Amino acid sequence: MGKLFGTDGVRGMANEDLSAELAFNLGRIGASLLVPSGKKGKIVIGRDTRISGDLLEAALISGICSVGADVLKVGVITTPAVSYLTKSYSADAGIVISASHNPAEYNGIKFFGPSGFKISDEVEDEIEKKIDLDESTEKPTGGDVGIVIDVADAKERYIEHAVSTIFGELDGFSVVLDCANGASYEVSPRILKELGVNILPLNMEPDGLNINKRCGSTYPENIQEIIRSHNVDLGLAHDGDADRVIAIDEKGNVVDGDFMMAICAVYLKKTGRLPKNTVVTTVMTNLGFDLAMREEGINVIKTNVGDKYVLQEMLRCGAILGGEQSGHVIFLEHNPTGDGIITALQLMSVIRDSGKKLSELTSVMMRLPQVLINIEVADKGKLKDSPKILKAVEEAERKLGEKGRILVRPSGTESLIRVMVESDTKEKANTIAEEVADIIKKESS
DSSP: OOSSEETTEEEEEBTTTBOHHHHHHHHHHHHHHHSOTTOOOEEEEEEOSOTTHHHHHHHHHHHHHHTTOEEEEEEEOOHHHHHHHHHHTTOSEEEEEOOTTSOTTEEEEEEEOTTSOBOOHHHHHHHHHHHHTTOOOOOOOGGGSOOEEEOSSHHHHHHHHHHTTSSSOOTTOEEEEEOTTSTTTTHHHHHHHHTTOEEEEESOOOOSSOTTTTOGGGOTHHHHHHHHHSOOSEEEEEOTTOSOEEEEETTSOEEOHHHHHHHHHHHHHHTTOSGGGEEEEETTSOHHHHHHHHHHTOEEEEEOSSHHHHHHHHHHHTOSEEEOTTSOEEETTTOSSOOHHHHHHHHHHHHHHHTOOHHHHGGGOOOOOEEEEEEEOSOTGGGTTOHHHHHHHHHHHHHHGGGOEEEEEEOSSSSEEEEEEEOSSHHHHHHHHHHHHHHHHHHHO
């Protein structure tokens, strides 16, 4: 992983770390690498609702057109929609301008290849290398420069696809829907309404600055408060680009990616639609998920954090279901990336077909108490091989034994070291996590 690309594209403070100049070069170099030599080429560009989206979109487009590729501009739309549309329009690549669940002042740029898959680490490294070396690219003139095509049917095309991913309607469901003032504020309610769902809408009035602001998947309290006073079946909360979803059951309990994957994995296995009885998750998945899947006869394969790594393993082992605790869930039959809207539809179809409430379905697994501490550090790489930190982790593993685990890892997108501890009691998990976090803080000072 290089200096620019993290686990999910390039991110930074818009117009600072993530400048217009950098966006121009990402567009220029990215297009020159992703469009086959000798071909005119076309690249899909979508964005979320951040105020900096216009700035970065204009810079990216300039870079792409400067090397002769055309841009299919699809406007404000979800990240997974861009993944789908890249393949649907037979484009050479897709680019999303979004910082997902981060605050409005941040933004990001992530690339998809022609099949809708996120580009590989190797391609990211090549883009980064060429930007670092300030390599020149061909500069076509006249009729050979790229143009911008405003695509009119992008949202309708994705909506039609999403609706087609489940059988039948969802009539009778009542759902509180929080779109985080983000990219899903148009498509998500339209999809649910088309399937017959009654919606109580939340945070669907983006102004460029209110994306993820005390709302969405990282702030389920909004939905929980409404559920306490309304008779609804469940709540659904997206993040800014809707590549994830967090559900809330009819009692107000949060249902994260681990629970959603467990529910869907068991259902798919029972209906004979879970190839090799295998699901792919990351090292952050709760140990309770592993124990529940073992009880159900389902194999669990673990990867590094990041849905592109989950996807790589799914392709390798032939799995169709995988994802992350954060709510990035991949249903590979429908989209090759985490898709919060499609995940919500799959979950609701299981609720419908089972005849059970969401709170009943979550009994498939018991979550082990989990503590996550984020420590701000100046240099993540410097701490990687610290003897004191390694010793602290080793001692924590000894204390936890077979009834828990510890994971210490750098964030892929922020200047943070994350300490995650699971144990049979919350008190033990807290104590051990704080002990290790204190040592990391001392080592980083």
